[in-house]
Amino acid sequence: MDTLTIAKLRVGAWCVDTALGEMTRDGASVRLDPRTLRLLLCLTGRAGETVSADELLGQVWPGVVVTPDSVYQAIASLRRLLGDDAKQASYIVTVPRQGYRMVAAVGPWIEPGELAPGDIDAVLPPSAQHAGVAARPLPTPRSRRAFMLAASIPVVAGIAFWMSGTQPTKAVPSANTQAAQYQQSIAVLPFSDLTDGMGHETFADGMTEELIGRFSKIPGFRVPAPTSSFYYKGKQKPVADIARELGVAYILDGSVRKSGSTLRVAARLIKADNGFIIWSETYDKPVDDLLMVQDDIAGAVTKALKATISNGAGAAQSGTAPAS
Incomplete structure (x- = not known):
């Protein structure tokens, strides 16, 4: 086929x-x-x-x-x-x-x-x-005509509900609720591999996925899936544009470097609406157990993230500069 x-x-x-x-x-x-x-x-x-x-x-x-x-x-x-x-x-x-x-x-x-x-x-x-996968039958002309006639009713009804901006069984969230949900949203962009020869791309991607997984477990947080984040890998695009497309208030990005037997992972938290860095940190770990390194750093970044956002770090700190 x-x-x-x-x-x-x-x-x-x-x-x-x-x-x-x-x-x-x-x-x-x-x-x-x-x-x-x-x-x-x-x-x-x-x-x-x-x-x-x-x-x-x-x-x-x-x-x-x-x-x-x-x-x-x-x-x-x-x-x-x-x-x-x-x-x-x-x-x-x-x-x-x-x-x-x-x-x-x-x-x-x-x-x-x-x-x-x-x-x-x-x-x-x-x-x-x-493997026991169930087959789905192919349609006949008779079943296709019957389906098109029956399907037109719920389609028209669905369009009517969509145009009215309401759902029959769901209440519309208040403006305050929507604002609170937006503030509790963050996207993790793919970490950059800055090592010589770019030989640690797999580690950098794994670091990104580990952080996405950790953040998604924080109660009340909304985190785009890895597929959405990795779409921006290698793309030069303003942080504000990425945040708007993903519908998030914060962006976390970072990089991986190596010197001898030491890996340095840098992470920074960016407020999407103004592009200012509100938190950043670097972590130096020996290259002996990469999975353990990912786990340790993800735990530290998650803890710092919760503390930073919960303390109301919504406004850019003095002396910080917009992220590139």
Whole structure:
């Protein structure tokens, strides 16, 4: 199947919009960066087959010199987005010393309700059948017409509710409530790898994900998912613009440097509305257990973040300068 030419693709329970670069499931939307989307399409295009790391390197990173570890990291990131478990995979199976195989049902996306009992069954790759993935039948012209007629009623009703700006079962939050929720929001931008040869990009990305995970556990805090944050990796864009697009009041960014056997991780907290740094710190750790380093620094930054914001550090401190 040439999944590259399908506008909307079904991958297991996900609807993948290849034009918009995002996938949705149960009303939740996840944005895919171009590399991740290309990786997903490479695997779905050969669903049920084992695709080697070398093949993925050639198709996902054409003309770029990267190591097989980049494939491993990209697969791990894609699994997290899909909600997959490597130990009990329902989407991507690792074939030891051979590569990776997409085992979820793959095909053109068909809107729910368009199907009728007795329609033709969708064809699944043998590996997906063994994995116990349920097939979704393909529609018949009769079921398609019935679906379009029935679907028009809730669509019109939904548009009416949307235009009125209300929901029938939900109260509209007050202005004070919305302002309080906005102030309790922060995005973690990808940490920059400033080491010689940029050989610690994986550590920097891991540091970013660790902080996102820690911040998301703070009661009342709203934190954009890693996919949203990593969309801005390598992009030169004003902090205020990024914060507005992500809908957050604070931005945390940082960098990783190395000297001998010591890693220095710098972090800074920026107030989005004025671009001023309201807190910054550096952490020096020995390079002996990178996971422990990530854990220690994430814990320290989280503690400092809660203290800084809870103490009302909304206004820029005197002597601080806007972030670049």
